[in-house]
Amino acid sequence: xxxxxxxxxxxxxxxxxxxxxxxxxxxxxxxxxxxxxxxxxxxxxxxxxxxxxxxxxxxxxxxxxxxxxxxxxxxxxxxxxxxxxxxxxxxxxxxxxxxxxxxxxxxxxxxxxxxxxxxxxxxxxxxxxxxxxxxxxxxxxxxxxxxxxxxxxxxxxxxxxxxxxxxxxxxxxxxxxxxxxxxxxxxxxxxxxxxxxxxxxxxxxxxxxxxxxxxxxxxxxxxxxxxxxxxxxxxxxxxxxxxxxxxxxxxxxxxxxxxxxxxxxxxxxxxxxxxxxxxxxxxxxxxxxxxxxxxxxxxxxxxxxxxxxxxxxxxxxxxxxxxxxxxxxxxxxxxxxxxxxxxxxxxxxxxxxxxxxxxxxxxxxxxxxxxxxxxxxxxxxxxxxxxxxxxxxxxxxxxxxxxxxxxxxxxxxxxxxxxxxxxxxx
Amino acid sequence: xxxxxxxxxxxxxxxxxxxxxxxxxxxxxxxxxxxxxxxxxxxxxxxxxxxxxxxxxxxxxxxxxxxxxxxxxxxxxxxxxxxxxxxxxxxxxxxxxxxxxxxxxxxxxxxxxxxxxxxxxxxxxxxxxxxxxx
Ligand SMILES: Cc1cc2nc3c(=O)[nH]c(=O)nc-3n(C[C@H](O)[C@H](O)[C@H](O)COP(=O)(O)OP(=O)(O)OC[C@H]3O[C@@H](n4cnc5c(N)ncnc54)[C@H](O)[C@@H]3O)c2cc1C
Ligand SMILES: [Zn+2]
Numbered sequence: 001x002x003x004x005x006x007x008x009x010x011x012x013x014x015x016x017x018x019x020x021x022x023x024x025x026x027x028x029x030x031x032x033x034x035x036x037x038x039x040x041x042x043x044x045x046x047x048x049x050x051x052x053x054x055x056x057x058x059x060x061x062x063x064x065x066x067x068x069x070x071x072x073x074x075x076x077x078x079x080x081x082x083x084x085x086x087x088x089x090x091x092x093x094x095x096x097x098x099x100x101x102x103x104x105x106x107x108x109x110x111x112x113x114x115x116x117x118x119x120x121x122x123x124x125x126x127x128x129x130x131x132x133x134x135x136x137x138x139x140x141x142x143x144x145x146x147x148x149x150x151x152x153x154x155x156x157x158x159x160x161x162x163x164x165x166x167x168x169x170x171x172x173x174x175x176x177x178x179x180x181x182x183x184x185x186x187x188x189x190x191x192x193x194x195x196x197x198x199x200x201x202x203x204x205x206x207x208x209x210x211x212x213x214x215x216x217x218x219x220x221x222x223x224x225x226x227x228x229x230x231x232x233x234x235x236x237x238x239x240x241x242x243x244x245x246x247x248x249x250x251x252x253x254x255x256x257x258x259x260x261x262x263x264x265x266x267x268x269x270x271x272x273x274x275x276x277x278x279x280x281x282x283x284x285x286x287x288x289x290x291x292x293x294x295x296x297x298x299x300x301x302x303x304x305x306x307x308x309x310x311x312x313x314x315x316x317x318x319x320x321x322x323x324x325x326x327x328x329x330x331x332x333x334x335x336x337x338x339x340x341x342x343x344x345x346x347x348x349x350x351x352x353x354x355x356x357x358x359x360x361x362x363x364x365x366x367x368x369x370x371x372x373x374x375x376x377x378x379x380x381x382x383x384x385x386x387x388x389x390x391x392x393x394x395x396x397x398x399x400x401x402x403x404x405x406x407x408x409x410x411x412x413x414x415x416x417x418x419x420x421x422x423x424x425x426x
Numbered sequence: 427x428x429x430x431x432x433x434x435x436x437x438x439x440x441x442x443x444x445x446x447x448x449x450x451x452x453x454x455x456x457x458x459x460x461x462x463x464x465x466x467x468x469x470x471x472x473x474x475x476x477x478x479x480x481x482x483x484x485x486x487x488x489x490x491x492x493x494x495x496x497x498x499x500x501x502x503x504x505x506x507x508x509x510x511x512x513x514x515x516x517x518x519x520x521x522x523x524x525x526x527x528x529x530x531x532x533x534x535x536x537x538x539x540x541x542x543x544x545x546x547x548x549x550x551x552x553x554x555x556x557x558x559x560x
Contacts, residue, residue, distance in 0.1 A: 252473035263469035265448065266498075311428075311446035314475045314499045321427060321442050354469050411465040 015119055034120075035079075035202040038211035040235050044072045046393060047231055047240035049218050049254060051075030052084040053194075053379065054371055055246035056201035056212075057386020058393065063208040065387070066394035071210040072240075073202075074233060076217035080198030083248050084379065086316075086348035088271050088293055088305035090284055091380040092129045092189035094156045096145050097416045099404035100357060101152040106401060107384025111192060114383060120200030122192045123298065129189030129284040130164060132333070134178035138289060142184035149186075156186045170280050172335050178289060180333065191284060191295055197382055221258040227366035228258070242367045244393050249314065249349025251372035260364045262372065263353055263410050268309040269376050270318025270347040272327075274340040276300030290329030302340060304330065308350065308376060318347030350375045355415035360388055360402040369393050370407070428496075433506050435488040447481030449473075450493045451512075475499055477522055477529050479514060482506075495522060 013019070013032060023030055046062060048055045051073045062068040075081075091111055093104035115121050133139045142158060149156040161173045164183045173180035202212050213235065220232035221243065230239040245254050249266045276299050284295040291307030306326035309319060323345055331338045353359060353373040358381070360371050371389045374381055388401035398406065404416060428441040437443075448471070455467040472478075478498045483491045493511060495504035495518045502525070505518040513533060522529055 250475070252471070253475050261466070261470045261472070263465075263471065265471050265473050266475075312449075312473060312478055312480065312498045313501075315501060319427060319441070410469040411461055 015121075034199055035206035035212060038072075038206075038213050040072060040074070040211060040213045040216060040233070040238055042237070043239040044211070045070035045240065046242045046244065047071075047238055048073045048244040048246055049231070050082070050245070050247040050250075051079045051198070051202070051212055051214070052082045052246065052248055053080070053197050053201070053382035054248070054374070054385050054389070055244070056080075056198055056205060057382050058244055058246055058371065058389040059205045059210055059386075060201045060208075061387045061390035062394060063205065063210065065390055068394055069208045069210055071205070072238065073205065073210065073212045074216045074218055074231070074238070075212070075214050076234075078214050079202055079212060080195055083348040083350060084198050084382075085195055086271070086346055087194055087379040088295065088303050089191040089194050089379055090129065090189070090286065090293060090295065090305070090377075091124070091126075091192060092186050092284075093154055093380070094129075094131070094145060094149055094184055094186045094189070095418060096148050097357075097418060098148075098152060099416050100418055101149065101154050103384045103388060103401045103405070104381055105152070105154050105384075106387060107381045108188060110383030110387065111380075112188075114192075114197070114200070118200040118204050120196065120203055122196040122200050124190065124192040125298075126188050126190040127282050127284065127295075128167070128185065128187045129286065130159070130167065130183040130185050131286045131288060132164070132183050133181045134287060134289045134333075136181070139181050142182070145184055154186075155188065156184055159183050159185045167283050168281055168285060170336055171285070171333055173333075175332070177332055178287075178329070189284060191297075192379075194379060197379075201382075201386075218254060218257070221254075221365075221368070223258065223365055225366075228368050240367075242369070242393055244389065245363075245368065245370045246372070246389070248351050248372060248374065248378070251351050251370065255363075255370065258363065258365050258368055262359070262370070262407065264351045264359075264373055265312055266314055266349050266351055267311065268313040268315055268318050268347045269306070269350045270309075270322060270345060271303065271305045272323060272342050272345040273297070273304065274302040274337070274342050277302070277340065280336070287330065287333060290326070290333075292326050292330035292333075294330065294334065301343065302337065304337075308352075314349055316347050316349055318345060352376075354410065355417045356419040357416035358385070358405055359407045360385065360392055360398065360405040361407040362392070362396070362398075363407070428501060428503070430482055430494050430503060430506050432484040432487055432490070433492050433508050434490045435484065437484070437487050439484055439487055443484065443486045445483040445485040447483055447491065450479040450481045472532070477504070477526060481509065497526075 059071045059073050093108040095101050111124050146158045216233050216235045218231045222230040228243045255262045281296045286293045293305035295303050351372050352375045359373040391399040431438045455463040491509040494506045504521045
């Protein structure tokens with residue numbers, strides 16, 4: 001018999017200037033763990049698989065917006081150890097299609113107040129973001145996006161090369177191979193601290209009495225009469241009324257356990273960082289033609305996102321030729337990069353759909369919902385995606401933000417085609 | 427870097443010389459097929475964590491499409507074979523079975539009929555490759 005569900009909320013300890021002062025007086029001996037590393041119970045109302053940003057945000061908004069706190073988030077590794085802790089943290093909402101603009105802009109708005117909301121500093125930094133146009137095709141594409149964004153109420157604008165140069169003085173805009181022809185500028189775009197987003201949501205979930213269970217890999221889904229009954233995990237069987245699969249690169253693997261197939265392919269995407277240097281660039285720059293994505297971290301490192309491997313891959317490694325390709329192309333536009341030592345390189349497994357848009361959907365199995373397909377660009381979407389997913393799970397039907405992202409769109413030919421707009425952009 | 431030997435020209439080609447083409451052995455469904463079949467053919471993918479059969483093109487070499495059997499976790503290559511093969515050849519099946527005793531093939535999905543090659547049955551012989559220069 002599974003134990004009865006008895007969620008016990010932890011008493012929240014607020015972080016504040018007074019808490020810092022108090023702790024300073026007692027040599028910081030009183031700080032506690034931000035969130036409880038829970039043991040799993042035998043039954044929950046909702047089980048979320050995957051303690052990445054999207055899984056944690058789903059749990060958080062289930063509690064906050066729908067009062068559902070009998071929730072476990074199961075993670076096979078450690079909290080935020082998937083793509084959440086591996087991405088280059090670019091946040092923007094300048095997408096072409098209306099459904100994308102709606103969910104990404106909701107997300108950006110939530111990011112703007114997330115630190116206050118979670119009482120946890122996620123270091124959201126709206127430093128501005130430029131998507132460089134380095135081909136005629138991109139010039140037209142981004143001008144079109146700027147107009148689409150205008151109609152969507154998302155503030156972006158087309159800027160000429162001189163303004164790009166003014167905003168990013170370290171840039172060489174003259175080419176010769178890829179001259180900068182202008183850019184799509186979103187002043188509200190920027191970055192946030194990726195781990196802090198996971199930790200902040202985890203802390204808030206934990207305070208609501210939810211269990212975040214690490215080292216707990218889901219290995220099977222028990223289905224009876226077309227409905228989910230339980231998941232089998234490396235830490236035992238856990239029953240649930242509803243199951244949310246939020247596992248990014250492993251979506252196909254978990255979907256297979258539940259007996260359905262997704263229009264997803266998993267591939268490696270990689271990034272690298274340089275040694276820390278003095279502040280030299282206070283905007284985020286995306287060069288989609290050459291698949292180089294650049295920002296400077298608060299520590300001073302130049303953070304560089306690269307292109308994807310083209311083939312199915314679960315290695316979380318990345319490959320040298322892509323590092324070379326990315327850096328080779330970027331140093332034409334950022335000559336000073338050629339003098340920097342690179343410190344680390346890593347990869348994550350991203351979940352790519354055919355139209356490069358995510359899936360937030362009910363599935364053929366009753367009580368099972370899936371949130372995946374964010375591919376190379378889902379960090380920015382964490383709050384908005386969690387918000388929309390919570391509604392889907394709580395009500396069993398999608399709200400306005402998720403409505404267009406159902407998986408039936410492929411059969412029905414209702415693609416939300418972002419690939420034409422920006423390739424594999426983050 | 428991934429190195430695949432092109433079954434046509436015999437070159438051990440590096441990844442930079444090749445172009446990936448996704449899952450192999452998909453049944454092509456066309457007009458007259460059901461919506462579900464068509465959706466599966468166009469979009470749904472097995473995307474396995476483990477043994478994967480896939481299409482590659484020797485782009486900066488002889489230019490031909492061929493197929494490869496590879497592990498998506500270890501990047502181990504079990505072998506490459508001509509694009510016109512209905513099934514992977516016996517040697518490749520044997521190489522996979524030797525290293526992955528738990529591996530279950532999915533020929534039923536490839537052929538749509540009852541499952542030849544499933545379990546301990548030997549995999550069927552590949553259809554002979556058509557003349558690759560035709
Ligand atoms: C190199 C790189 C750069 C990127 N740059 C950006 C960027 O600049 N901007 C942006 O917006 N996006 C970016 N992304 C994409 C972004 O990171 C992802 O879209 C997003 O993080 C995916 O959602 P998630 O956070 O929930 O996934 P994850 O953090 O991967 O969470 C999924 C979790 O599920 C767990 N899991 C898997 N299988 C199981 C199982 N069977 N049982 C239990 N748990 C399981 C995993 O361990 C993992 O922790 C980048 C990605 C990479 C790899
Ligand atoms: Zn060849």
